[in-house]
Amino acid sequence: MVRAKPTALLVDLDGVLRRWDPAVPTAIESAFGLAEGALLDTAMAWHRLRPAITGEITHDEWMSSVAAALGAPDAVAKWQEYRGEVDPEVLAFIGEARASGVPVGLATNATDRLDADLDLLGLTDAFDAVVNSSVVGAHKPAKEYFAAACTALRTPPDRVLLIDDSDRVVRGARVARLLAYRWTDPADLKYLRASLVECP
Known part of the structure; x- marks a missing residue:
């Protein structure tokens, strides 16, 4: 049985759209x-x-627990100043999809700091929906999370394509009847663009 082409996208933030330079925490640790x-x-x-990431505690409370565990509040504060960088190729792909009429949602396990990060990174208006696990109260790959994401996009699961860099999340999305693609790097965009060409 041939599955229908996706008519909506869910894109992961960290590891797909946002990149983190490992040299930054290494330098701070040193x-x-x-x-x-x-x-x-x-x-x-x-x-x-x-x-x-399920909204039980705030981002600041999370970082306070990290600082306490390490006994290094100044190091944690310095680390938190760095908020990563947007991959311009992925952002362009998102823009192309939306321009062609495909709604795009951000699907991320995140804290209550997400909105501030999106603003800082210039991503506030980059999506048709933002599905933040700390708002949903469930994290990827829980079926409740994916149900909320599909509702936010007003699209049935079997017409939603998730792009994520986690094998576990991709497997969970497929169990929830979503299409799902395991992201490796921007070279994947050629395939992903082709997957949307025949969208009705």
Whole structure:
């Protein structure tokens, strides 16, 4: 059975649209006498991360817990000044899709700092919908998250294409009946553009 072409897109933020320079935290760790990888490893520990991306605690509370665990509040504050960079090729693809009539949603596991980050990165008007896990109260790849995302795009799951850099999220999206593509780098855009050509 041939599946219908996607008529809406969901694009992940971190790892797809937003890039992070690993040299930034490494330099901060060196300057503050922390082990390499300490900032990210501590912040991404699931018992700290999960409450932040499901809206149970604020971004500031999350970072306070990281600072307390490391005993390095100044290092964490310095790290948080860096908010990543937008990949211009991915942003252009999003603009092309929207211009062709394909609605595009941002699908991200994020905290209550997301709106401020989008403003800082110049992305406030880049999407037709923003699906923030901390607002939904469920994170990717939970079926509740994908249901909220499809509702936000007013599109049935089997017509929504998710682009994400996480194998686990891609698998979860497929279980929820979405089309899903595992992102590697901007070279993928050739295929993704072609996947939308025959959209009705």
